[in-house]
Amino acid sequence: MLKNKKISIIGTGNMGEALLSGLISSESSYPKNIICTDIRENRLTSIQEKYGVATTTDNIKAIEPSEIIIYAVKPQIIASVLKETASCLDMSKLVISIAAGVPLAAIESCLNKKLRLIRVMPNIAAFVKESASVVAAGGEATEEDIKLSLDIFNSMGKSIFLKENILMDAITGLSGSGPAYIFLIVEALADAGVKVGLSREDALFLSSQTVLGAAKLLLETKEHPGRLKDMVTSPGGTAIAGIHTLEKGGLRTTLINAVEVATKRSKELGEIMIKNFSNE
Ligand SMILES: NC(=O)c1ccc[n+]([C@@H]2O[C@H](COP(=O)([O-])OP(=O)(O)OC[C@H]3O[C@@H](n4cnc5c(N)ncnc54)[C@H](OP(=O)(O)O)[C@@H]3O)[C@@H](O)[C@H]2O)c1
Structure with a gap:
């Protein structure tokens, strides 16, 4: 059950805070079970005061006691943060990434070990708890992991599970x-x-x-x-x-073209990332 799980949020910026706020205000989790990280001390002080959660600038210290790890750092730095924290990730933990455009294959090639991985594509309406989020699972993720992830992202809007990982680019083009x-x-x-x-x-x-x-x-x-x-x-x-x-x-055609072109762009960016991640 989500309420009893220890959760760490790695990178408590806009989305990390939206997630934190959703988890606490919906009573899906207790502040005592959440630990947030960031590189900015002043940011963490305000997060701690506002939500009563534990905070640290040390990602490893946050991940070690946690059962669910949510990576909410920018796509440009997620590879280095994953590498930095890889030693404390194993099959006992559920690892969730919300990094836009970063395919599960890129994370897998970067970490090069078996993990229960979930990728989520939320959108900016998370700030007002109206995100349309899509959850996709890696090969090792269990039914329970999918359910926990849906519970987490339903706290900041509404979410669906997508069996086909490959459709994440289409999701990025449409709801992302x-x-x-x-x-x-x-x-x-x-x-x-x-x-x-x-x-x-x-x-x-x-x-x-x-x-x-x-x-x-x-x-x-x-x-x-x-x-x-x-x-x-x-x-x-x-x-x-x-x-x-x-x-x-041509409003309809223009919107259809926009989603199609954004889907294509997401795919291109994902392919570049898989190459870069394996070289990191
Ligand atoms: N915002 C959206 O609408 C949206 C929608 C869908 C998905 N996403 C995804 O959500 C993720 C977060 O986006 P965001 O908009 O919340 O970004 P953000 O506001 O920049 O939040 C990321 C936070 O992580 C901190 N950080 C940087 N390096 C770190 C490190 N090594 N360890 C821990 N924390 C670190 C950043 O600090 P500094 O600012 O000092 O670098 C910042 O406070 C991204 O991957 C993005 O693609 C965002």
Whole structure:
């Protein structure tokens, strides 16, 4: 059970803190069971004061007594942090990486030993506990490891398990990068509101709340988006006139192309990383 497990978070920056906050506020874990690391002492002091967890700048000291290790450092440095801590990793520990674009194969080639490995692709909405996260497992991870990982990432949003490791690039292209597409859409809608006479503040609020409301409606009713679209397009009305323009502008094709190209880019970056990691 997650609540009784000793967890260490290696790198308590933005995502590490989002994870910590989710685990504690959802009561999925006790502060006494969590130890956080970072290279910045002042960062750790504020984390300790805010959440009541143990902290240290010594990654090995944090990992040794822990059963679950979550690597939340930047992809550029994860190889060196893994190498630094490799001596205290073994099959008794569940090792989770959230580093964007770093394939399990890269971690395996860097550590070169059997480990219960899990890779998770969360997104930036973790900060408001609304991340769409995907959990993928390495060959040695057990059903229990997958369940524990889902419990951890459900504390900062909603997550699903993906059997196919290989689809992680598609996840990166869709939900990992997705918030950026939506920010662009919201900003464009706000610009549109300003163009038709609204204040910037009102236009931005209305476009953001509209995206939130539409997403909530989809998730709560589980209706097909096409059916919900039909419900708001009355004959000869305003919404269908707007949709006609969006279709002429190729909105659907543009979004499909964006996800496809981001997926391809994620794959390319992953391949570069596998090469670099094995040379580290
Ligand atoms: N942010 C997102 O939206 C997002 C989404 C999906 C996945 N991710 C992944 O989540 C991971 C963390 O991202 P982030 O945005 O939270 O980055 P971040 O804010 O930079 O957090 C990483 C933390 O680790 C610290 N650190 C650096 N070297 C360390 C070491 N040797 N040992 C322990 N801690 C160390 C950093 O300190 P310094 O700042 O002083 O270097 C920083 O406080 C990344 O791999 C990223 O790809 C992030």
